[in-house]
Amino acid sequence: MSAAKQLQHRRAHNLLLISKLLNCRENASPFTLILDSLEQSGKGLVREFIRRANAAKTRVVFVSFETLKKPKGADIFISASRKDPTALQTDLAAHAAASTPRQKTLLILDTLHPLTAHPRTSLTLPHFLSSLLSLSPTTSLLATYHVDIPLPAASAADPYAPHPLTLLRYIATTLLATHALPHVLAAKRAQDRSVAAPRFGLGEEVEGVVMRFKHVNCRVPALGRGVVVEMEYRRKSGRGVREWYFVPTTAEGGEAGTTTREKAILLEDHPLYGRAQTAAGSQAEEGDEMDTTFNLGLTERQRRDREGVVLPYFDAQRDDGGPGEGGRILYDMGVEDDFDEEEDEI
Missing domain, CATH: 3.40.50.300 (P-loop containing nucleotide triphosphate hydrolases)
Structure with a gap:
């Protein structure tokens, strides 16, 4: 029901x-x-x-x-x-x-x-x-x-009554x-x-x-x-x-x-x-706004700017892997990185 x-x-x-x-x-x-x-x-x-x-x-x-x-x-x-x-x-x-x-x-x-x-x-x-x-x-x-x-x-006759x-x-x-x-x-x-x-x-x-x-x-x-x-x-x-x-x-x-x-x-x-x-x-809502010394709300422009922000490693939050794999770190190597694939395999 x-x-x-x-x-x-x-x-x-x-x-x-x-x-x-x-x-x-x-x-x-x-x-x-x-x-x-x-x-x-x-x-x-x-x-x-x-x-x-x-x-x-x-x-x-x-x-x-x-x-x-x-x-x-x-x-x-x-x-x-x-x-x-x-x-x-x-x-x-x-x-x-x-x-x-x-x-x-x-x-x-x-x-x-x-x-x-x-x-x-x-x-x-x-x-x-x-x-x-x-x-x-x-x-x-x-x-x-x-x-x-x-x-x-x-009465004293039955005090536990x-x-x-x-x-x-x-x-x-x-x-x-x-x-x-x-x-x-x-x-x-x-x-x-x-x-x-x-x-x-x-x-x-x-x-x-x-x-x-x-x-x-x-x-x-x-x-x-x-x-x-x-x-x-x-x-x-x-x-x-x-x-x-x-x-x-x-x-x-x-x-x-x-x-x-x-x-x-x-x-x-x-x-x-x-x-x-x-x-x-x-x-209660009015009281909360009056008691705080700052405003946590966002304007319409701030909301649009927040949606336009691109995080560098946002792909690591995707749930593409199976359960129990935990988090992942995504990193793109540049020219300045000294990386040897043979040493990495060892």
Whole structure:
């Protein structure tokens, strides 16, 4: 298969895969974990899941630990900020029993930090999440984990227990890490110019309030606002699929059922991503010309003069001999050379 066909096959396959994941079709991913940070929140991606679930007539159950108001498009809203995990399981089981067996359900947890820090579920977090999926075979779980929020120190009872994020990465069937488009474009330009990539947010290691990243407008009218998603999908065979996407999302105050063009594309197909690579290459060329104190280029006249130069022993570079003969020296003897053929034969 040629490189062009492989690229076309990869693009078609990965676009179909992200469409299945966002639409929760064919039970493509029972447990999808969103990893967001201060640089890019995952709420826009969650709204996109809700919008597509409403279009597919999938029931949305939103479990809130930090969300105050019911999101648009959520059918059932459960406030679990002050509930015990056992009571939460009871409420979810009651809602699952009230639904029809063929009704698809999208169960959303806005954050997993209260469950990871709770003494009853911190050590049995995989078992707790598995119990939520066992409520109905048509239930898909979507949870968000904030990677920038620190967790309490590990208890002395089990100091060798793995980190909760390690467990979540292991049991999740799909990982979706969100990134800000301006940050990705800045890192791409730095990579193309072979310089150190800039850091943002907590990675800057600057004391004080984390300031918002100020950059040029990174919105394309045809695509609108969106988020860069780094996907890692685990198949049933154990093989993983990794890809970067740009997923257009609705505004926070927008309707969940809007029908505007919102189609996920590969990050490499984004207009600004390709433009950043071209701009970085031109800047690198300009930078090289400005840093040097001399010019290695040739004018048109110098090129013609170079082509007209005849080297005296240029025939020695011809590959007329067989392999292993090495180089040859061609020399035309003149009258001043004292050469005797008989002595040369001896």
